[in-house]
């Protein structure tokens with residue numbers, strides 16, 4: 294059980310600030326998605342978190358920076374670049390070499406090949422693996438030391454839909470058994486179903502943080518949707534209570550009143566209430582709004 298504490302992390306390339314004073318916490322037992330458009334600073338931030346890039350601020354794994362961990366591979370498994378595996382090495386040889394370096398049992402290699410659904414690829418050289426297969430091998434490599442934390446940069450890159458679903462289920466299971474996952478993506482659809490929390494980064498800055506529902510609410514407060522046999526009369530009654538109401542046929546979209554208040558107003562207004570509910574807005578539109586804002 295390890296928490297990651299990212300504290301005021303920055304990274305400058307010349308005059309350009311690629312990561313600008315980013316702070317957030319990744320609680321243990323959760324999957325946190327680091328979401329942002331291309332070039333927003335995700336990879337740079339993950340490299341800073343792992344102590345690979347220089348810069349300001351720090352990231353602490355249960356209070357210690359990565360470089361100060363005694364056996365880092367047993368705490369943190371990282372997948373930053375699936376092409377980092379030597380192209381001439383066969384998958385099993387590659388994993389055996391990593392296992393030997395980490396003093397992990399050799400039997401772990403075949404367990405991991407099975408776990409990442411590559412049981413028959415052990416004898417294949419890395420250069421002959423597809424991008425999706427290399428991603429799976431990279432995940433297996435990160436798991437050799439049995440870490441409690443996984444840091445993954447765009448891990449769905451190259452995976453087919455089956456692979457994306459497999460990875461989501463795997464990461465969910467890893468977190469549910471106490472692990473901590475920080476994964477980046479530029480695609481909302483690939484994190485929203487698996488992540489407990491999302492940190493949205495744009496132009497190097499953290500622009501939103503929270504559960505998917507919290508992020509949607511922060512951008513678009515929920516709208517109450519009501520349908521009535523007398524929509525004009527209901528609209529007038531709601532406006533008199535201070536609501537902001539738009540009408541489309543017999544449907545009213547109401548901002549500024551809770552659903553229970555709309556129900557109370559409808560009881561005393563002429564006509565019959567046909568339907569009443571809320572429209573929470575989509576995370577997709579919230580993400581586009583937030584990530585597009587400078």
Ligand SMILES: Nc1ncnc2c1ncn2[C@@H]1O[C@H](COP(=O)(O)OP(=O)(O)OP(=O)(O)O)[C@@H](O)[C@H]1O
Pocket residue numbers: 306311329330331332333334335336337338479
């Ligand atoms: N080595 C470098 N030298 C100079 N600028 C860099 C370097 N690496 C990244 N950058 C710049 O830093 C910014 C953030 O890049 P980064 O790769 O971290 O973004 P990203 O969110 O991971 O993008 P993507 O989704 O495309 O992988 C970009 O403007 C990029 O051009």
